[in-house]
Amino acid sequence: MGILTVVEDRPTPPQVYNWRIYLLAAIASSASCMIGYDSAFIGQTIELQSFRDEFNFGEWPAAKQNLVKANIVSLYQAGAFFGALLAYPIGFYCGRKWGLWVAGMIFTLGAGLMLGTNGDRGLDLMYVGRVLAGIGVGSGSNLTPIYISELSPPAIRGRLVGIYELGWQIGGLVGFWINFGVSQHLPVSHKQWIIPFAVQLIPSGLLLVGVVFIRESPRWLFGRGRRQEAIATLCWIRQLPEHDVYIVEEIGAIDQAIDEQNAHIGPGFWNPFRAAGTNPRVMWRLFLGFMLFFWQNCSGINAINYYSPTVFNSMGITGSLNQQMSGIFGVVKTVVTWIWLLFLIDHLGRRKLLIGGAVGGSISLWIIGAYIKIKDPEHNASAKLNSAGIMAIVFFYIYTATFSPTWNGTPWVLNAEMFDPNMRSLAQAVASSSNWLWNFLISRFTPQMFANMGYGVYFFFASLMILSIFFVFFFIPETKGVPLERMDRLFQIKPVWRSHGHILAQLRDEEAEFRSAMQVSNSYDGKPKDEFVETA
Structure with a gap:
């Protein structure tokens, strides 16, 4: 099986797999570049000596420093939580296309406010800007996977939604290395730490410009009664005429799904809320989406993303080597995400990836935690790493290489595809807000966890990854290659693993x-x- 071979649910004309579908997904994924960049740059930027000097960190006790750093990082996630919920009304009334534009505008406003921060004004503008930027990325994290999944042919839906995750990792790659660049080539000054904050405007600018030229989701247009526009858009995306049998089949499936959902849930803004509160099947799927992000964040990945200097310090790695290791972490994540995108997600499927990633990630974290417990490298520093230290670094990157192509992006793919049309926007709002809720808790308390638990942090996350294996096996069905309009039927079949x-x-x-x-x-x-x- 070739790397770009697809496994189809039905015979599909080759025109369907065209450049337009990839371009639309790439433009929408500029939103995830904003998210990935922030998750990588912020933890290192606030550790730059220029930032610490400007805000007099050296005069504060360690507990206050940890609190301020946690607030700077976590206010972004708090804003993203509310942004993910806000995206539901925006996406419902404005559509996916203009909803993404609104998200980009809010983020840009927040990033601009951060640039007004300096030592004289204090951190108030930083806090406000972080919240607004978070609202923007929270909205984008809701709308982008929905938009891409609604455009995608089933055979490459995982690959296309995976572009969203790839954008996240590309942003992260830049974020991890930019601090190394400014620390090596710029003097300790206001300019040194403000440049990483200014770079946030690049992906948001790309999103604002690109969204103007993309097409609206045909499925959203069908749901709003704009039938002729929807058919014309679908034909443009598929590069097929209206009467082609493939288009006829797809339109028929969309119409049938909308009719069924109107009968069971009903159209309109509030009916999905009623269904979520009264329909056990809907509630169960919402619970699954919510829990997928609980397990994702309880893997420890965001503790590493936001506080990579702290993580490497715990392993005895300091100075410029610390920054280089963080940069390599970003490189590994990006490379394996390409592998996940091109080959793994639409071939191995969702369940195998999640289970395999949890096994490999858990084993690696147990080994790293055991090394830190036995050697205590943070308090027994040496001029160079010994063989045990090198082994710990190797397993850290094994953890990265197993987690990134599995739990990093797969929950987003599942949540983008496992809900019916009338529930999709609300369900994605619940799933995205779940991601940002757990993200907030991890980013808010990671400094305190490392201060109080030490090596136990690694054992804690490793244990949770073991539990996630049982959750996936018994509760998450495989969605690979299943049309969006048939997800309701899929979730009714028992047992889940068959x-x-x-x-x-x-x-x-x-x-x-x-x-x-x-x-x-x-x-x-x-x-x-x-x-x-x-x-x-």
């Missing part, structure tokens, strides 16, 4: 019946429609 095979068998039978009926009725132009290519 549901994927059953649903694909049903879809193949229905596809054969539909095409047979189309040929008999001769509804297209009187010619058989067998000329479909089954691989991209």
